[in-house]
Amino acid sequence: MAAGSATISAQERPLLAAAREGDEEAFRRLVEPYRGELHAHCYRMLGSVHDAEDALQDAMLRAWRALARFEGRSSLRSWLYTIATNTSLNLIGRRPKRVLPIDYAPAADPHDGPGLPVAESVWMEPYADEKFGLQEGPAGPEARYEQRESVELAFVAALQHLPPNQRAVLILRDVLGFSAKETAETLETTVASANSALQRARTTVEDRLPDQSQQATLRALGDERLNEIVEGYMQAWESCDVDAVVGMLTEDACFSMPPLATWFGPRDAIETFLVGSPMSGQWRWKPLRVRANGQEALAFYSWDPDEETYVPFALNVLTFRGELISDVTAFIIRTPPETDDREVILRMPEQPASPLSLEAAFQNFGLPDRLD
Numbered sequence: 001m002a003a004g005s006a007t008i009s010a011q012e013r014p015l016l017a018a019a020r021e022g023d024e025e026a027f028r029r030l031v032e033p034y035r036g037e038l039h040a041h042c043y044r045m046l047g048s049v050h051d052a053e054d055a056l057q058d059a060m061l062r063a064w065r066a067l068a069r070f071e072g073r074s075s076l077r078s079w080l081y082t083i084a085t086n087t088s089l090n091l092i093g094r095r096p097k098r099v100l101p102i103d104y105a106p107a108a109d110p111h112d113g114p115g116l117p118v119a120e121s122v123w124m125e126p127y128a129d130e131k132f133g134l135q136e137g138p139a140g141p142e143a144r145y146e147q148r149e150s151v152e153l154a155f156v157a158a159l160q161h162l163p164p165n166q167r168a169v170l171i172l173r174d175v176l177g178f179s180a181k182e183t184a185e186t187l188e189t190t191v192a193s194a195n196s197a198l199q200r201a202r203t204t205v206e207d208r209l210p211d212q213s214q215q216a217t218l219r220a221l222g223d224e225r226l227n228e229i230v231e232g233y234m235q236a237w238e239s240c241d242v243d244a245v246v247g248m249l250t251e252d253a254c255f256s257m258p259p260l261a262t263w264f265g266p267r268d269a270i271e272t273f274l275v276g277s278p279m280s281g282q283w284r285w286k287p288l289r290v291r292a293n294g295q296e297a298l299a300f301y302s303w304d305p306d307e308e309t310y311v312p313f314a315l316n317v318l319t320f321r322g323e324l325i326s327d328v329t330a331f332i333i334r335t336p337p338e339t340d341d342r343e344v345i346l347r348m349p350e351q352p353a354s355p356l357s358l359e360a361a362f363q364n365f366g367l368p369d370r371l372d
Contacts, residue, residue: 024064031063031080034077040127041081041084042059043151047099047159049360049364055084078182078186081172081178081186092167097160099122101123102327107254110270112262113273113345114262114342114348115262116261116345117259124160125361126315126331139177143176158209161208166197166204210326221323229248232244238285253324253328254270255270258329258331283302285300285301290367295317296318299361300315310371311370312358312362312367313333313334314330332348332357
C-alpha cells in the first residue's frame with residue numbers, strides 16, 4: 001500500500017486520542033510500527049546511521065509536538081514520512097555530503113600503501129538492515145526498488161550525488177511508492193515540479209548503478225553457491241592466501257577503506273596492496289560473516305598479542321558481479337593518528353578503536369567485541 005493511500009486506521013484511533021491528551025506511552029505505541037522504516041528512510045537521505053538516528057529523534061519530537069494539528073486526513077505513516085523527510089532535508093543543509101572513497105579521489109598507487117585518513121564525517125556508514133527491521137520486497141505496488149535494494153551501498157551512494165530535493169522525490173516515488181500528488185504535498189511543491197525533479201534524479205541514479213542489483217545477483221547465485229564462495233574467501237584471508245583472494249575478484253575490482261581516502265584498483269593493483277599491507281604476514285585475521293546494506297559482509301577481527309584475542313578491525317561489505325567480487329568496502333573502525341607518516345598508517349591494526357565507528361560497524365550488527 002502506498003504511504004498515503006489510507007486514513008487513520010481503527011486500531012490507531014484510540015492511541016492517537018490518548019497521545020493527544022499527553023500520553024507518551026500511547027504515542028510510543030502509535031509510532032513504533034513505523035520506526036524501522038523511517039530510520040531506513042533517513043539513512044537513504046543522509047548516508048549515515050548516526051545522522052539518521054539524529055534525524056529520526058528530531059522527527060519524533062516534532063511529531064509529538066505537532067500531534068494536536070494532525071487531523072487524520074492522510075495516513076499516520078504518510079504524515080510521519082513528511083516530517084522525517086523535511087527533518088532530513090534540514091539536516092543535509094548543515095552537514096557534509098557523505099561519500100565513498102571511490103567518489104572522493106582517484107585510485108591510489110598501491111606501492112604507497114594506505115593513504116592518510118580524512119575526517120570521518122564525510123564517509124558513508126554501513127547499515128544494519130536486519131537490526132532496524134527492513135523488510136523484503138517493495139514498500140508498495142508503485143515502488144520501483146525493493147526495500148533491501150534501496151539500502152545497497154551503490155544505491156545509497158548514488159543518492160548522495162543528487163540535490164536534496166531530487167533525492168527526496170526519488171525516494172518518495174521509487175522506493176516508497178508515493179503518488180506524484182503525495183510527493184508534491186510532502187515537499188510543498190507542485191506536481192509538475194516533483195515530476196520534473198524525479199526524471200532528473202532517475203537519470204543520475206541509473207547512470208551510477210550497476211546493471212544488476214545485489215539482491216538479484218545473490219538470488220541468481222543461490223544460497224549454496226554463495227556460501228561456497230564466501231567461505232572460500234574467508235579461508236583465503238585466514239590463511240593469508242593472496243592468490244586465492246585475488247582470484248575471486250573481477251578484473252576491474254575496487255578495494256576501499258573509509259576513513260582512509262585511498263582506494264585501489266583494478267585487480268593487479270589490489271594484489272600489490274594486499275601483499276604489501278594487510279596480507280603481508282604481519283597481521284592475523286579472523287572474519288565473521290554478517291549482512292550489511294542488504295549485501296554479504298565480513299566483520300574482520302585482527303589478532304591482538306597483548307590481549308591474546310582477536311579484536312574488531314573493519315566491516316568489509318562485498319559487492320558481487322556474477323560469481324566474482326567487484327567491490328570491497330572495508331569500514332575501518334580504528335582511529336588513525338593525526339600524522340602524515342605512512343609507516344604509522346600501515347600499522348592501523350595497532351591503533352585504538354573509534355567509539356562511533358565501532359558502534360556503526362560492529363555494535364549495530366550485534367557482533368562480539370572479541371573472538372577467540
